Amino acid sequence: MSLCALTCASFQAIASEPYAPKTKLRPTKTLLLYPEGQGVDKGIVENGVAVTLGPGVSNGITRPETMNEHGLIKYVSDSARIDIYLPKKRNGQMIVVCPGGGYSGLSSFNEGAYVADWCVKQGISVCVVKYRLPNKHWEVPLNDVQNAFRYCRAHAEEWGISRIGVMGFSAGGHLAASASTLFVDEITRPDFSVLVYPVITMDLAGTHKGTHDNLIGKVTDWANDDMTVREFAQKNRQYNELMAHYSLHKQVTEKTPPTILLLSTGDDIVPVENSLIYYDALRRCGVSAQMQIYPYGGHGWGFTTKEFGTDRLKEYRNVFFDALKTFLAEQ
Secondary structure (H helix, E strand, O other), X not given: OOHHHHHHHHHHHHHOOOOOOOOOOOOOEEEEOOOOOOOOOOOOEEOOEEOOOOOOOOOOOOOOOEEOOOOEEEOOOOOOEEEEEOOOOOOOEEEEEEOOOXXXXXXXXXXXXXXXXXXXXXXXXXXEEEOOOOOOOOOHHHHHHHHHHHHHHHXXXXXXXXXXXXXXXXXXXXXXXXXXXXXXXXXXXXXOEEEEOOOOOOOOOOOOHHHHHHHHOOHHHHOOOOOOHHHHHHHHHHHHHHHHHOOHHHOOOOOOOOEEEEEEOOOOOOOOHHHHHXXXXXXXXXXXXXXXXXXXXXXXXXXXXXXOOOOOOHHHHHHHHHHHHHHHHHO
16 A cells, blocks of 8 residues: 555544544554455555455444544444554554453543553553444454554564554453454464453353343344244354354353452442453463453453542552552563
8 A cells, every 4th residue: 555545544533533532642654554444355555465354244233433522432343443553762662452342332532532541651552442333343443453463563663663462341352252262373472462342252140241242143133933944043143153253252262371360349230240250261272461450440440540630449450550560571
């Protein structure tokens, strides 16, 4: 892709964001993952070389992208993009960040820009993925995150990066855990994983229902009275396969990267059992793992400190940051 095309792609992406986060930090650059849209099997091309893959399937969203004053982005489709943040002094690490939002939106400030603000101060480079929302096209978000890894690996030497990990929140934690267990090669495999109050299971008794429904569909989408017995059997088999595939504690192997889980006891949105079963799976497979559970904070506290708003983690904010610093230093 020419410099002009890259610049135009950046302007198109930024123009869709009418509100700015409270941090003064802005991306070093913003790139559309699919500059020619989802109807063309092409990703980012630089100097005639395909750096990333195409979109695979379309997510079928045709409504214009929206963003509210809190940074919640909805209806991400052709506008899927990555925000790259490069500190002046870099420590060799980079984190691919997956904001949460129940797979129906992206919390781009609390779990995106403010993450970058903290990381850049530590010398850590960041790639915030504003991924396509699945709209029941379950493979779409992971395709975007894996393409983000492909792009960042391709530029790692140029940027002074030696280790690239992943961080995700809530449904974005499910996506980060997907990246950590469903990678296709060493390029798309994260070197480490940070999961903050993540959704892990698709089991309706323990999952976040919105995440489940937006990713693979409501139960009623898979069964109705108009189906023949054969159609029902086929649909039921596919549904059960997807339920198992995206219940990520079942996908952990010894190749899953070192992981830290961070959450609160009083989380009334995503049951803490999600993190517990993932931690147990990591332990059983011999993967380096640790977990911190804070006594309050609920769900969605992200990286919003007092500097940016109400810090729901309160006195445990520094405990959280210290745990994260220690884990990242070990990587």
